[in-house]
Amino acid sequence: MTTIADVAALAGVSVATVSRTLHGSARVDPRTREKVRAAAAALNYVASPTAMSLASGRTNVVAVVAPLMSRWFFATIVVTIEQELRKQGYHALLIILEGEGEDSGMRMEMFAKRVDGILSLNVRPSPAELAMLERLRLPIVAVGMPLGRWPRVHIDDAAAVRSAVEHLVSLGHRDIGYVGTSDISYAHMSTPSVRVEAFHAAIDESGLTPHPEWAIASEWTADAAARRVEQILRAEHRPTAILAASDEMAVGVIGAARWIGLEIPDDVSVMGIDDHTFAAVLGLTTIHQDVRAQGRAAVALLVSAMRGETPTTPDVEIPTYLIARETTAPLAPTDAT
């Protein structure tokens, strides 16, 4: 393997000078610089990241921590994050908490010393883990739920849910169901509870009669949502509209309606939240969230923190908006309920 010493020898300078010209921004004589560059190129020299890290204390790696990857939101934001990090000269170490026990504290210690910073995607740490993160003294940026007092990029989940409910109410719906409460334990995730609470609040604000039995728990997948929603859709007295806490679950609701024989939106209106890639093609009414913007903002925040800058905007909120498509319609005047 060719080392910095080889380059130094070929260029006729010291290793210190090679290091400076190649990385350090220190002033180097243009001619020296050229000699070194030429030597490095000739030898096809690539510095050892490992040695650089040990000597400098920086790794140029960022841990990207996510509870899951099999969901649209995470898969989407991770590609943006990887691209943005790359532009800034960082690599992404992927940490997926899925299948991890309650305490992933040990896990964090395992990668802590490998990275210069942490990007936490909707992770809800235990108090012990929080303390542990605190102790690492690493720059951290959270996406989604708040994480301690670290800078955060997020959407207004409550507002998203509220505007969804308002849309349905404006169409005349008064019997609204909801899929995606958090009864089912979701380690490391907290979006579910925020959204369901917003749902109940929105129902109250709209002056509708609450129907707690129509707010059902479900894993956040299409499959699970379909199975869970089937019961309330089959009931004699059923909601005329269903809001799913995610588009993925909304797809499940659409599937359930189909196999039950209910027409959408004639028999039941369905909407989701996210604006999943499939939403447009399936005609799903939803609340759009700009995932790429969240990824970009998060990386920008983290990079500036890793450079030692104090974040000017410790809280970035990315706006969401309603996209009305074909799965929602005004309540039919002759309603079966």
Next chain:
Amino acid sequence: MTTIADVAALAGVSVATVSRTLHGSARVDPRTREKVRAAAAALNYVASPTAMSLASGRTNVVAVVAPLMSRWFFATIVVTIEQELRKQGYHALLIILEGEGEDSGMRMEMFAKRVDGILSLNVRPSPAELAMLERLRLPIVAVGMPLGRWPRVHIDDAAAVRSAVEHLVSLGHRDIGYVGTSDISYAHMSTPSVRVEAFHAAIDESGLTPHPEWAIASEWTADAAARRVEQILRAEHRPTAILAASDEMAVGVIGAARWIGLEIPDDVSVMGIDDHTFAAVLGLTTIHQDVRAQGRAAVALLVSAMRGETPTTPDVEIPTYLIARETTAPLAPTDAT
């Protein structure tokens, strides 16, 4: 930061002994071992991965290279891979080629020295990149398309396409369309061409009249497929069945049919390949592939290679099978075409 020297001092032994007890499997006196363990625990000692790497030459990191992440296959296999790697004591460095120019050779040199091995997910490198990989002398395992002479885990794409066509033919369809040819350039990806070739071959084998105009190119997304398939679905003479090269595109076909006003499967049968999470709930007939099995096999292969073992099975094929659901049906006797 607490270093190995601190632990050694507290335990009253040398740093060499600490290193041995903590990592090296060398024989250490049980009592010494205990003293060291206690000291390490008391000090909350975690070895510096960076220093370990520099000294040992191993990084315990594996590069997971994928052309994309926004598609079901990649997102799904990456979580399995991350979990399996973790079990074996490795971390996953995520490299997404998306948006990269033709030559990502430079990219590879950037991370090569950071990792002990490479997991290449359906990446099609340029000859120059291949040579570069060769030069790295790193253990590599490919998933999907073949990559040089490295061990590989894959499904039989041709067989999958063939059984899909056979299914449609057995239902009486003779006018079969196909979405997902590779006219549109797909850097770093080669599944498209393999599948489309298999499609044409299967049509031939079945003795059907080829309709090249019904084999259409499309980006591998639901949106694009919907737009692209619309034209042939609106034509006076249209196929009675459409095979999409992926379930994601099949969803697009379903969407297009819906907005054109075509009933599925009465007016047109639709099927995909993959068995995407949404397939079951949407009733999509498809060819199932076990993505997790592919991920597990790939990691097993790579780990054994990184341990210096010669792979016993340099080529692992994971079986696929047809799942007939509700988007395909026998050709209606009174066919409009």
Next chain:
DNA sequence: TTGAAAGCGTTACCAT
């Protein structure tokens, strides 16, 4: 079984 010490390849401080 244990310890001493020579690396591992860079960075960064201190001279010059």
Next chain:
DNA sequence: ATGGTAACGCTTTCAA
């Protein structure tokens, strides 16, 4: 502007 040279924290060979 450049060079010499301690670190950086650990592994591993060689002796004891």
